Amino acid sequence: MDDWRNAAQPGPAAVLVTVATVEGSGPRAPGARMLVTPEQVFDTIGGGHLELRAVEIARAMLSDARVRHIERFALGPSLGQCCGGVVHLAFELADPAQASLLAQRLRDDTWRMVALDGAPDAALFHADGALLWGTACPPFARERGTHVMQEQDGRRWLVDQVQAPRDHLVLFGAGHVGQAIVRALAYLPCTVTWVDERDDMFPHSVPANVTVEATDVPEALVASAPPGAAYLVMTHSHALDQRLTEAIMARDGVGWFGLIGSLTKRRQFEHRLRARGVDGSRIAAMVCPIGLPGITNKAPAVIAASVCAQLLTVWEEAAHRSAGAPPLRLVASSQT
The missing domain is CATH 3.40.50.720 (NAD(P)-binding Rossmann-like Domain)
Incomplete structure (x- = not known):
């Protein structure tokens, strides 16, 4: 269930793909993740053409050094999927230090915040709001799981709930x-x-x-x-x-x-x-x-x-x- 965490620890360069938002019907809910390396894929965001396209984008990132971004996918004829919804996927180069800390917290809820404008800003928070790792981030008081938060100046952040098993x-x-x-x-x-x-x-x-x-x-x-x-x-x-x-x-x-x-x-x-x-x-x-x-x-x-x-x-x-x-x-x- 947590292959992506283990695989993201020191090893080959990898891209973490996260389902950031879903409008309508989608193959996986927000918070689903997969890790893409040059040779392997760990976990899944739902399979099908959506996942195939995401893997292509992730592997291209490994060569063009693009740090983070978010992309919109309409699940219609262009992707050969009939869900009918819209999925936003966040792409980020996996950070081994972040992954190592997450791997130690398999039984604790953790929140990730990562900037989606290409800047390296990112942080991990304990469920009570205490900063565990990373840089200062804007305050968040959200009552839902993984989502995209936008500041007044238009800057967007992925707010990602890494939930421990209940x-x-x-x-x-x-x-x-x-x-x-x-x-x-x-x-x-x-x-x-x-x-x-x-x-x-x-x-x-x-x-x-x-x-x-x-x-x-x-x-x-x-x-x-x-x-x-x-x-x-x-x-x-x-x-x-x-x-x-x-x-x-x-x-x-x-x-x-x-x-x-x-x-x-x-x-x-x-x-x-x-x-x-x-x-x-x-x-x-x-x-x-x-x-x-x-x-x-x-x-x-x-x-x-x-x-x-x-x-x-x-x-x-x-x-x-x-x-x-x-x-x-x-x-x-x-x-x-």
């Missing part, structure tokens, strides 16, 4: 299915805390969005998870599954809870949970069996695909519910 999964179990789920989530906009008592079960390397926790007290990771986190329990032990289930039922702010198993396992756990006085509504919210209805293949990769699709549905619904929450107002630190 969705977090605490995954208990590093067996075959757990490993398949981690692989399936590797390029999706989420973070994962992967928990198991057996240190030797984890692979030598894990995706950038995964944190490994090898611990003898996995229940502690239930309490330390952020509010709204999803939990997925699939350990090697039914007894441990039971303890983790009780710990999850005991805390507030659970976004979603899935337990691997059959309907028989669910009934056994329901009986034990009721005997321990767990509220019936919490028991009813437990998802077991896991995965999308109609998919019965028990191969680890199939289970992982089904469960990840289920999680994406849950997270999408949660995002729609929270869409009405008041946004954070940001002001450049030079004004604070």
Whole structure:
């Protein structure tokens, strides 16, 4: 999900292409990015002729030393696309120092401001408005994501929200299915805390969005998870599954809870949970069996695909519910 950040660090010269604004229908929303090097393209702004043309422009920039600019594309017959909207793309030579800092902030929101008049002015801001890197920029108090801001003198800036993943999964179990789920989530906009008592079960390397926790007290990771986190329990032990289930039922702010198993396992756990006085509504919210209805293949990769699709549905619904929450107002630190 963040190939462009990693690829923009010290290496070949590259151009960062950002969807700055979209009027009407477009293949990607503002904030979508891709990085173009002489030989490769990382991530996507939506494919099709729009992307092909953007790659051509970006590679031309690598030879003509043009710093930054913005271009308008009508998604009609001239591009062989029928979206019907208008997309503005910002083109800038990738700055390795900026990219290195962004790569360290995968779990933090960051705002980029870059001048679109060819000047080198640029800055990175923390979500609270504190300047992290770069030069002084005009103040901004915007309540939307990536967009183009124009000053009174006509100077334009790309205001680009580099948003950290909002969705977090605490995954208990590093067996075959757990490993398949981690692989399936590797390029999706989420973070994962992967928990198991057996240190030797984890692979030598894990995706950038995964944190490994090898611990003898996995229940502690239930309490330390952020509010709204999803939990997925699939350990090697039914007894441990039971303890983790009780710990999850005991805390507030659970976004979603899935337990691997059959309907028989669910009934056994329901009986034990009721005997321990767990509220019936919490028991009813437990998802077991896991995965999308109609998919019965028990191969680890199939289970992982089904469960990840289920999680994406849950997270999408949660995002729609929270869409009405008041946004954070940001002001450049030079004004604070």
